[in-house]
Amino acid sequence: MDNEMFSxxxxxxxxxEREKLSLETRLEMDSKGDFPEELIRFMLGPDIGLHLVFIPSQYGGLGASVLQVAKISEEMAKIDMAIATSFLAICLGMDPIRVGGTEEQKEKYIRRIADEGLIVGYGVTEPEAGSNVQALKTKAERVLDEKDQIKGYRINGQKQFITNGGVADLHTILADTPEGPSFFIIENGTEGLLPGKHEDKHGIRASNTAPITLEDVYVPAENLVGCVEGDGLKQANRVFGYTRLMVATFGLAAGMSSLEKVISYAKERIQFGKPLTQKQGYTHKLLVPNAVRLEAARAYIEEIATRIDSGEEDLQVEGSIAKYFATEVGDAMANDGIQALGGYGYIREYEVEKIKRDAKIATIFEG
Ligand SMILES: Cc1cc2nc3c(=O)[nH]c(=O)nc-3n(C[C@H](O)[C@H](O)[C@H](O)COP(=O)(O)OP(=O)(O)OC[C@H]3O[C@@H](n4cnc5c(N)ncnc54)[C@H](O)[C@@H]3O)c2cc1C
Structure with a gap:
């Protein structure tokens, strides 16, 4: 993507943000905890097409670099992390196809995601398989034709905490085949695919999070990602360097957003005859250490993004380091942001308490 398009x-x-996501709207979305489907569909629609940023140009996307995606992801999360999470899940849901799909699957599904602005869900986590994905219990049994060839799979199991789970048009679901865990592409409305109740959450309350039950879901063999059984964990692992980096940008965004709000508040807030920004006991406890670490997080995120862009592979460890560091400092700054506004920090309309609730998820999801 060239610089002009990036700008x-x-x-x-x-x-x-100006026209659709004012502070009042964000607070209302947070308070109600309802998924803003109309807004997300508008952002995916022909006038905006924000999802195209995450899609390679050969399938109708904008072909942004990882460095550009990281910046866009940070800016989205700074506006509202629930909205950014919905877009991250679309990207995550597409990723197994992007890294492991056959050319035909990429042409068909990635192009559809680009052209039709589909909402996608990424179904990996299960009630008993969280950090330890290998413990998955969802089973995909082969269904044979009259010549004993595999014509499809029958999937049974349960997925937990799936972002966009209740609203997705398309799902990539990890299930255990005779040769091991594998991703399947499943359209919404397929018989037996049953999304559960949208979870009432601590933060990112406007993102849709739902369990999914799979009851005898029949999936044709051509929807097995890569058309080879047992490659699912490899495919999930291949994108960790990139996807964890995106979650790292969420931590950075939460921290920066809180820091900026605190600075403008502290410049105006007079206590003991001076603005709080002139009290070093305040700035050097609540702002400076966080600001330094946020800048270090940004530098590391940018370095790893640049290395991925230059073609380096297997940066899963570096992606995890970026996620760990940036989300911990983002969470710490968001916590200090409440303290820095005193009693006002505890009041919803100042937004720092929402940022703190939103920030926490970045230390939890994506491992
Ligand atoms: C809002 C939300 C959205 C989500 N979206 C998705 C999604 O779209 N798709 C999807 O597949 N999943 C999604 N998840 C699931 C998320 O990725 C998991 O919750 C996460 O991976 C942790 O799994 P768990 O909740 O089962 O916790 P557990 O794995 O049970 O872990 C509990 C705690 O123990 C720690 N822990 C685990 N193992 C070890 C160990 N070996 N040593 C030390 N500590 C350990 C963990 O870090 C954690 O702090 C989402 C979750 C939430 C809450």
Missing amino acids: MVLDTLKKI
């Missing part, structure tokens, strides 16, 4: 995307985000 246009960033401007578009600012416009969406």
